Amino acid sequence: MSYEQFAYLYDELMQDAPYDEWVRFVKEKLDKYQVDGKSLLDLACGTGELSVRFAKEGFSVTGVDLSADMLAVAQAKAQEEGLNIPFFEQDMANLEGHGEFDIIGIFCDSLNYLKSDLDVIHTFSCALEHLKDSGILFFDVHSTYKISQLFIDQTFTMAEDHLSYIWNSFAGELPNSVEHELSFFVLDEQTGKYDRFDELHYQRTYSVQQYSAWLEQAGFEILEVSADFQPTDPQPNSERIFFIARKKPS
Incomplete structure (x- = not known):
């Protein structure tokens, strides 16, 4: 899979994406689960649309992506906004060396680009290692439907x-x-x-049950599973599934 050219077309193709909905969703859930910390690791951050939005909301953001071209766009975007966001080129299934965060997000169905069961399992394990005790993991995926x-x-x-x-x-x-x-x-x-x-x-993608099992095996407590930005359980025709999981204290 190549992103060399796609990186420079991505923002135009995604101009109708509900980025503000992701930010609203995360902020509401952080309030609900009484998360006070503001350090946020944006995994598979792409061109930095959400990284920039979260930084402008007062979060201390670090971005990670596998594509150097995507990161070049993200860095330019952050600089244009006068934001100091460190970006790193790394595979989220082999994440290392970034310290611990209050929040980790894998947004915009980025987890669906992982090719194997093991990649998803390793990503959850890496996320756990990079979260503080009781830190929160957010991610969304395409439904099987x-x-x-x-x-x-x-x-x-x-x-x-x-x-x-x-x-x-x-x-x-x-x-x-x-x-x-x-x-x-x-x-x-x-x-x-x-x-x-x-x-x-x-x-x-995988079933809700499979993602849940992998999260629990990694050491997470599942707080909620919902769909399509709504506070409801996934339905047979739901399109985007949202998971919120907390790292169990050691």
Whole structure:
């Protein structure tokens, strides 16, 4: 999976993403569970949209992502806002050396990009090691319904004067997995011609029960599981599942 070109198109493609909803959701839950600390590790932070928003809300944010290109965009964004956010290039399944935080977030279905069971298990273990006692882990994932019913065998398109794409989704080899084949056509304003960039993205999800079991095995207490930014239990047609888990005191 490559993010070399995608990193510089990502913000435009995601301009309608409900980033402010994520921030609101986290703040409300921190109040609910009486978390006073403000140190936040934003795993798979991408282009830093949420890192910047949390920093502007008074959190002490550290961002980690696997893509150097995504991090370059994030760093430029933080500097433009006058924010001092340290960003690090690292795999969240092999996270090390960042100290302990009050809060860890893995937002925007980033966990679904991990390719194996072990990667998810290792990520939960690494998150536990980087949380203070009673620290809180937030993450959201695509539901199995969304992967199987709303992605697989679907085609999505966008056509603008300066940017167009064709996005085809196919069933992956493993259960509840999907492969996204994306072709972007980006206008070169100097030549008036379009450059084509191709990307292959892979996502996989698991049942609520499986994520819950892995969290508990890692040493977390599950505080709540909800769906689609609503204070309700996941339903058969829920699209995005939210987990909140607390590190058990040692």
